[in-house]
Amino acid sequence: MTSSTYNFKDYIRVISDFPQPGIRFKDITTLLKDGDVYRAAIEQMRAAVEHLKIDVVAGPEARGFVVGAPLALALGVGFAPIRKSGKLPGATITASYDLEYGKDQLAMHTDSISPGQRVLIADDLLATGGTIATSINLIKQLGGEVAGAAFLIELAYLTGRSKLDGVDIFSLMTYE
Ligand SMILES: O=P(O)(O)OC[C@H]1O[C@H](OP(=O)(O)OP(=O)(O)O)[C@H](O)[C@@H]1O
């Protein structure tokens, strides 16, 4: 089957009231376990961002790794991990943020991005935009240029994209 024939939403499992009442959780594990669909999703993302001339992909743990790392390889560039605070062993910068559920802090190695590099941020899902806004903050502190952001899923009703003013955004699937 070629990538254009997949309806990717058919491979997302929606779970009500996880991890809190009222949240409709979009579970991507049902897409990831099918190698053909996973590959097709990454290929569509690669084709959508190719024109941005990316130097490096950055992705927040954990689900941002399963999208960002294969996307970096498909683009022929490296990957810079954005981790929850306290996980990276080298010198880091950190920033705090709010989630659709809860609060957290993200960190990057100070040498993970070189000044002037064109960075694509990749994640599985854009919700409130807190994770990506914080990632942009970190990348800019390191002197990187945020050339774009790519997601498997965008929850449009949480208007996260309004926090990413001026960033070229690609979402494979959108939930209104
Ligand atoms: O747009 P936002 O409101 O910031 O929400 C989206 C973020 O939330 C989830 O990550 P989570 O922090 O739950 O971590 P995980 O990937 O380790 O599950 C998801 O993978 C995104 O990174």
Ligand SMILES: Nc1ncnc2[nH]cnc12
């Ligand atoms: N509704 C949701 N489903 C899956 N991951 C999420 N991260 C933040 N909100 C989410």
